[in-house]
Amino acid sequence: MKSLRFIVSFLLLLAAWTAGAQSTRVRGTVTDAATGEPLPFAGVYFDGTTIGISTDLDGCFSLETRSADAKVLTAHLLGYVSQSVTVNKGSFTEIKFSLEPDPHFLEAAYVKPDDRYIKSILKKLDQSRKRNNPDKGESWKSRLYTKLEFDLTNAEDLLEFTPVDKAIGFIREYQDTSAITGKPYIPVMISENISDVYHSVKPDFDREIMRTNRISGLEEDNIVRQFTGSYLLKTNFYEASISVFNLEIPCPAAASSHMFYNYFLVDSLQVEGRKTYTLRFHPKKLVTSPVFDGELQIDAEDFGIRSVHVRLAEASNVNWIRHINIDIENRRLPDGRWFYGQERLFADFSITVSDKSRMLSFLGHRNMDYSEPEFGPITDPLALKSENPVVMEHSQAQDEEYWQKARPYPLSEREQGIYTMVDDFKETTVFKTGFDIANTFITGYYERKDIGVGFGRWARTFVYNETEGFRIQAGFRTMKEFSQLVRFTGTLAYGFRD
Numbered sequence: 001m002k003s004l005r006f007i008v009s010f011l012l013l014l015a016a017w018t019a020g021a022q023s024t025r026v027r028g029t030v031t032d033a034a035t036g037e038p039l040p041f042a043g044v045y046f047d048g049t050t051i052g053i054s055t056d057l058d059g060c061f062s063l064e065t066r067s068a069d070a071k072v073l074t075a076h077l078l079g080y081v082s083q084s085v086t087v088n089k090g091s092f093t094e095i096k097f098s099l100e101p102d103p104h105f106l107e108a109a110y111v112k113p114d115d116r117y118i119k120s121i122l123k124k125l126d127q128s129r130k131r132n133n134p135d136k137g138e139s140w141k142s143r144l145y146t147k148l149e150f151d152l153t154n155a156e157d158l159l160e161f162t163p164v165d166k167a168i169g170f171i172r173e174y175q176d177t178s179a180i181t182g183k184p185y186i187p188v189m190i191s192e193n194i195s196d197v198y199h200s201v202k203p204d205f206d207r208e209i210m211r212t213n214r215i216s217g218l219e220e221d222n223i224v225r226q227f228t229g230s231y232l233l234k235t236n237f238y239e240a241s242i243s244v245f246n247l248e249i250p251c252p253a254a255a256s257s258h259m260f261y262n263y264f265l266v267d268s269l270q271v272e273g274r275k276t277y278t279l280r281f282h283p284k285k286l287v288t289s290p291v292f293d294g295e296l297q298i299d300a301e302d303f304g305i306r307s308v309h310v311r312l313a314e315a316s317n318v319n320w321i322r323h324i325n326i327d328i329e330n331r332r333l334p335d336g337r338w339f340y341g342q343e344r345l346f347a348d349f350s351i352t353v354s355d356k357s358r359m360l361s362f363l364g365h366r367n368m369d370y371s372e373p374e375f376g377p378i379t380d381p382l383a384l385k386s387e388n389p390v391v392m393e394h395s396q397a398q399d400e401e402y403w404q405k406a407r408p409y410p411l412s413e414r415e416q417g418i419y420t421m422v423d424d425f426k427e428t429t430v431f432k433t434g435f436d437i438a439n440t441f442i443t444g445y446y447e448r449k450d451i452g453v454g455f456g457r458w459a460r461t462f463v464y465n466e467t468e469g470f471r472i473q474a475g476f477r478t479m480k481e482f483s484q485l486v487r488f489t490g491t492l493a494y495g496f497r498d
Contacts, residue, residue, distance in 0.1 A: 023412060024070045026087055027062040027182060028095035030055050030077070039099060041266045041280055042077040046070040047084065053309055054266050054295055057282055062325075066409065075099060092177040118263045121277055124303045126255045132304040132338045133238035138375040139200045141383075142340070144208075144368060145408055146193045149415070151178075151185035151363040153348070178363055181323055181348050185363050190415055191215040194406055197370075198383045207383040209390045212398045212406070216419050234368065235326055235343065237308050242292075245321060245347065249290050249312075252281045253305060260287050268300070272332070275300035283313045292326075304338035305330055323348035333373070340370040369408045445477060452482025468495025 030042040038059025045052025049069050055061045063073075071089060076082040080099035087093045130136045177184055193213040199206050235242050240254045250260045260283060267278035277298045283291040294310030305328075312324040324347050331341040345366040382390060404410070445454030454477050463471050475491035482488075 023064050023066045024087060024089050025062075025064045025092045025178070026073055026095055027092070028060070028097065030059045030061065030075045030097040030099060032080075033098040033100045039077055039080070041264060042075055042080075042097075042099070043267070044073065044075050044097075047072040047074055050271070054278070054280055056293055066412070094182070115263065118265050118279065119258075121265070121279065121298060121303070122253075122255075122257070122263070125253060125298055125305075128303040129238050129255075132302065133236070134337070134339050135199055135201075135236060136238070137201070137337070139198075139202075139378050140339075140376075141196060141198050141374045141378065141380070142370045143372045144193075144195045144197045144370055145406070146195070146369075147365075147367045148189075148191045148193075149187060149365040150189040151187045151365075153178075153181075153183045153185045153361040153363055178348075181363070183348075183363070187414065189216050190419065192403065192407070196380075196383075198378050198380065200378050207378075207386065207390070209380075209382055209386075209392065211392055212402070213391070214398075214403075214419075234340075235328065235345070237296075237305055237328065242326075244324060244326075244345070245349075247290050247321075249292060252292055252294070252310070253296060253308075257281075260284060260289075260291050266295070271297070271306060274332075276306055299332070299338075302336070302338075304332065306332075321347060321349045337375075339373050340368075342370075343368040371408065447479060449479065449481050452479045453477070454479055467497070469497030471495045 030039045030044065031037060032039055038055070038057075040055055040057045040059060042055045042059065042061075043052060044055060044061045044063065046063075046065065046067065046069065049065075049067055051063065051065050051067060051070060053061055053063055068089075071086060072084050073087050073093075073095060074082055074084040075097040077099060079102055081102050083097050083099055085095050085097070087095070134140065191214065194211050196209045196211060197207070198209075235244060237251055237253045239251055240256065242249045242251050250257060252261050261281040262284055264280045264282075265277060266280045269276055269278065277300055278295055279298060280295045282293055291313045292310040293313040294308070296305060297307040298304070299306055307330065308326065308328040310326050312321070325345070327342075327344040329341045329343075330338050333339055343366075345364075345368075347364045348361070349364065350361045378384060398406075445456035447454040456475060456477075457473075461473055463473070465471065471493060473491060473493040475489070477489040478487050
């Protein structure tokens, strides 16, 4: 029931979105200009930045960044002439690079593959796992900022079936495009949460205490709130498998990963003055279970995982999830420890509505930023005694000035607009009437919050059965506005035959 209420709230908040500046998103392919064949392992990066990625086996890539310097995108591959394209800053751009072979490059030399060096890197990564894994050393505490956004991808089809189409049809003007899927979407919800997170080694437990949180105008008890502080859904690529959306996916950095993936050493570069390996990996042909496709950056000195960029492989058979992308940036602390930095999770998924006749498709974005790590025994009484998650009293009492200081980076104009426009839209007649109709349809009760009573169930007002014939029924139930301590419910019915 809460899931349905959550979906209905999303649909009624569609008009709460406004256009504005946002992150720069690019998506495209890199091919050989002479043959048209895709070019795997080509480097694609923004000039003057460290933001980039290598293409997959199909020559495809996608990037998203908030950097103000992301203006020119370059594709480069040894043996080809590099190509640069100016991108549309703050919006979506689809680019098809077509690289010309370099006429001055030496003729190709065919070399038999030798993966001994790659195996050596993976072996040293495994040997250093316990030392570099933040969850295997000392206990620690950290501040965590989590931002969650949901976007509706099938709004055009959905509006054909909603009675308020004429009132909110203008939202079609504000559709944007995903850099990962290429699909048009409409942002419908954004939430933020600031927590203190704890990891204890002995005894082994994780705790999250939510200090402040807010959601774009949705009700406090909405089902989304349990996901805003999603520390327990974190991914750790030092573990043998990655658990995400009830999927257990073999970790490409695990000791047994060679059973699932083929590896390629595509680059060796300097990052923050330290030599860093870039390993590209792809699933083996006969693997049918869910696996990743992507790349790892590994420090060449202590073999800590510096960054991870992966996506769910296309051959993975997961019915309700079409895309999963995970981007992780770990950081090396001044004392030499590796700790969590930023994690970005993207998912393209569908939810079946109650009558199972239609699917709602959403894009989910979750950003997690860790800061202020402290190492040593956990002493906070609340963290030692409480179960997850703990939501502090008055957690929603903070104003916009607080959030501007607390965020690790400012919201884009578009993200900020979701907050401001939702509150305005909820005061309109369209929203209030639409929400009352939808809420009555979902719960079966017409709810009057001013008196704390719901009247219904309307779906059973007139029914027929063999014993009573036609039967009329009316009832009520109290709500939390009536009393937080007790609930009353009652039904009166009359059968015309018996």
